[in-house]
Amino acid sequence: MSLRPEGISLLWPTVPLYVMEGPVPGPTALIQAGIHGDEIAGVHALQELLEEGRRPAAGRLLVVPVMNPAAYRARTRTAPGGLDLNRCFPGDPDAEAPESRLAAAFMALVRDEAPALVATLHESKERYDPEVTPSFGQTLVYGVEPCPGLLASVVDGLNEAPGDAAERWETLYYPVATSSTEVIVDAMGCIGTCVETWMGFDEPRRIAMHKEVVQRLLDGIGVGLV
Ligand SMILES: [Zn+2]
Numbered sequence: 333m334s335l336r337p338e339g340i341s342l343l344w345p346t347v348p349l350y351v352m353e354g355p356v357p358g359p360t361a362l363i364q365a366g367i368h369g370d371e372i373a374g375v376h377a378l379q380e381l382l383e384e385g386r387r388p389a390a391g392r393l394l395v396v397p398v399m400n401p402a403a404y405r406a407r408t409r410t411a412p413g414g415l416d417l418n419r420c421f422p423g424d425p426d427a428e429a430p431e432s433r434l435a436a437a438f439m440a441l442v443r444d445e446a447p448a449l450v451a452t453l454h455e456s457k458e459r460y461d462p463e464v465t466p467s468f469g470q471t472l473v474y475g476v477e478p479c480p481g482l483l484a485s486v487v488d489g490l491n492e493a494p495g496d497a498a499e500r501w502e503t504l505y506y507p508v509a510t511s512s513t514e515v516i517v518d519a520m521g522c523i524g525t526c527v528e529t530w531m532g533f534d535e536p537r538r539i540a541m542h543k544e545v546v547q548r549l550l551d552g553i554g555v556g557l558v
Contacts, residue, residue, distance in 0.1 A: 334444050336394070343437050346401040350382060351394050354555065358391025359448035361555045362441075363546055365396070367418045367452055367512065369403025369411070373529055373538035374453025381543060381557070389556030394445060399438070399452075400431075418452075419508070421515035435512070442516050449482070449553040450516050450524045453542050459530050460502055468504065469530025470541065475507040475514035480523045486548045498532065499541075523553070 336351045343349050365374030378397040387393070398404050402411035410416050415431040423435025442450065456468035472483045483503050490501045507514055517524035527545050529538040550557045 335392075336441070336445065343396065343441060344401075344434055347396060347399065347434070349394060349396050349441070351392065352387050353392050354388035354390040356390045358388070358554050360392040360394065360445050361388075361449040361451070361550055361553055362394040362445065362447040363396070363451050363453070363549075364399050364438075364512075365453035365542075366398040366404045367400050368409045368416075368454060369400055369405070370407050370409050371453070371455035372404070372407070373455055373535060374527065374542045375404065376535070377453065377539045377542035377546065380539065381546065386557050388550070389558045391555045392445070393550065393555055393557070394441070394447065396438075400434070402430075418512055419510045421510050421512045422519070438512065439515070439519070442520060446520060446522070448522055449549060449555075450513065450520075450522055451546070451549055452512055452526050453546075454526050454528045455531050455538065456528045457531050459498065459532060460504065460528075466506065468506075468526075468528035469532070470499065470501045471504040471528045472501065472545070473504045473506050473513070473526040473528060474517075474524065475505070475511060476517045476524070477505060479503050479505065480525075482523055482549065482552045483525055486545065486552055489548055490544065498530070504528075525549075 417431045420431045420435040423432045425436040458467035513524040
């Protein structure tokens with residue numbers, strides 16, 4: 333196990349990893365966005381949090397704002413001609429496909445850091461409807477039963493504020509065998525979730541939602557964000 337030093341390092345030539353340490357010991361949280369290049373609100377939420385100088389109150393916070401730069405540049409789910417990075421886990425460092433090598437680099441980071449929480453920020457074109465599969469916006473998705481209590485409490489907190497009924501959040505069990513979240517939770521026993529906003533809202537609102545969810549997840553796991 334080798335912890336990354338505080339500061340910025342590279343997981344990949346164009347994938348910076350931000351490592352921040354809080355003033356007191358605590359758990360480690362790893363937040364990642366942009367694994368699908370057309371789901372931009374999470375990317376911009378993490379970039380805004382970094383620009384605001386937000387830092388963990390305790391423990392360690394690791395942030396990867398753009399996990400799949402080639403897909404993000406194209407604003408498409410996958411890089412042009414590429415694989416779905418979120419179906420390439422745990423990856424293979426010797427594979428020909430760059431997505432498989434990038435997934436392996438991320439898994440090595442996870443094994444080194446043993447985070448208590450891994451969250452990946454996504455977006456969905458479909459408003460969540462229990463009758464429609466798949467539909468995700470807005471949900472905290474988990475792939476290994478039972479639903480972590482942290483996710484249920486974050487959803488409860490998000491739904492406390494009165495507002496647009498379409499902003500209601502749910503937890504959703506939706507396992508995907510080769511997704512980053514499920515492979516990491518299976519390997520590490522940590523809490524993992526995909527945060528899914530609904531693209532029916534305008535971009536600033538979706539960014540604000542992602543920032544609020546990240547804050548609540550980090551508060552709930554004991555890392556915080558100040
Ligand atoms: Zn996605």
